[in-house]
Amino acid sequence: MSELILDNIDNNYVSVIPAAEHSTAAVEESHEHLKYTVETENLAVSFFGREAISDINIKYRSNTITAIIGPSGCGKSTFLRALNFMHDLTPGAIVSGTIKIHGKDISEYDMTDVRRRVGMVFQKPNPFPTMSIYENVVAGLTLHKRHKKSHLDETVEKSLMLAGLWEETKDRLKVSAMALSGGQQQRLCIARTLAINPEIILFDEPTSALDPMSTAKIEETLHILKKDYTIVIVTHNMQQASRVSDYTSFFFLGKLIEHSKTRTIFTSPKQKLTEEYVIGKFG
Ligand SMILES: Nc1ncnc2c1ncn2[C@@H]1O[C@H](COP(=O)(O)OP(=O)(O)OP(=O)(O)O)[C@@H](O)[C@H]1O
Numbered sequence: 117m118s119e120l121i122l123d124n125i126d127n128n129y130v131s132v133i134p135a136a137e138h139s140t141a142a143v144e145e146s147h148e149h150l151k152y153t154v155e156t157e158n159l160a161v162s163f164f165g166r167e168a169i170s171d172i173n174i175k176y177r178s179n180t181i182t183a184i185i186g187p188s189g190c191g192k193s194t195f196l197r198a199l200n201f202m203h204d205l206t207p208g209a210i211v212s213g214t215i216k217i218h219g220k221d222i223s224e225y226d227m228t229d230v231r232r233r234v235g236m237v238f239q240k241p242n243p244f245p246t247m248s249i250y251e252n253v254v255a256g257l258t259l260h261k262r263h264k265k266s267h268l269d270e271t272v273e274k275s276l277m278l279a280g281l282w283e284e285t286k287d288r289l290k291v292s293a294m295a296l297s298g299g300q301q302q303r304l305c306i307a308r309t310l311a312i313n314p315e316i317i318l319f320d321e322p323t324s325a326l327d328p329m330s331t332a333k334i335e336e337t338l339h340i341l342k343k344d345y346t347i348v349i350v351t352h353n354m355q356q357a358s359r360v361s362d363y364t365s366f367f368f369l370g371k372l373i374e375h376s377k378t379r380t381i382f383t384s385p386k387q388k389l390t391e392e393y394v395i396g397k398f399g
């Protein structure tokens with residue numbers, strides 16, 4: 117696999133393209149497999165007529181982790197929720213622009229299928245309080261369909277293993293999820309997301325309520341998940357962004373100001389605003 121480099125198509129349009137594909141011949145040949153897991157074109161969201169994000173043009177490839185950084189209220193969660201189609205249920209919310217999955221507009225997919233492809237983990241661990249650990253993991257699977265017990269057992273083990281929680285819970289799967297610590301609950305929520313077999317996993321400040329040890333465990337999990345998924349993570353923690361991500365997007369006042377390799381964003385960003393934010397001049 118060639119080294120990934122960034123290609124600025126225009127001011128606010130960023131994509132990540134393998135370096136070898138820059139020769140003209142290679143571009144045509146590679147067109148077919150040059151697919152992004154998810155991309156947005158002119159994505160905008162407003163609430164009761166007030167714009168929260170606009171002109172968001174971005175593409176994500178699989179096996180990458182992208183961090184989204186920016187001050188409070190700049191639209192990070194709004195963007196993530198748009199990618200997870202959550203605004204359909206938000207009063208006063210209007211979403212415009214395009215979201216594509218594997219190059220195809222989401223309107224061309226069955227909505228249930230699209231929803232399955234995108235998983236989300238929130239800031240505050242939110243296991244279902246009346247369910248056991250086991251039931252929590254398979255909650256998304258058993259909602260609409262009956263499955264063989266052997267399939268569910270297998271999914272529970274696999275998902276908890278990937279989320280780094282299997283060893284701590286394998287002997288007490290029938291215990292209430294509320295018996296777990298905050299960090300364990302967050303890993304349980306990750307396992308629940310993995311169980312539906314998504315391709316893209318969106319994390320909205322998944323460790324901001326956790327202690328350093330639990331945070332380290334989740335960051336370790338992110339590295340493992342990267343092998344199979346496309347990951348986008350919102351974080352206020354600059355060290356976390358630089359530790360875990362390959363790419364970083366800086367949002368400010370509802371706009372994507374800059375998207376680049378994480379190293380570039382933190383050492384030599386193009387925009388003055390990005391530099392001021394990452395060195396802590398405001399935020
Ligand atoms: N459901 C909603 N109804 C009305 N306005 C909303 C709603 N959700 C978000 N907003 C507004 O959209 C803007 C962006 O909010 P958002 O939650 O996306 O910010 P954020 O970057 O995630 O901030 P934080 O870092 O504090 O989580 C804010 O002005 C917020 O008030």
Ligand SMILES: [Mg+2]
Nearest residue numbers: 192193194320
């Ligand atoms: Mg937020």
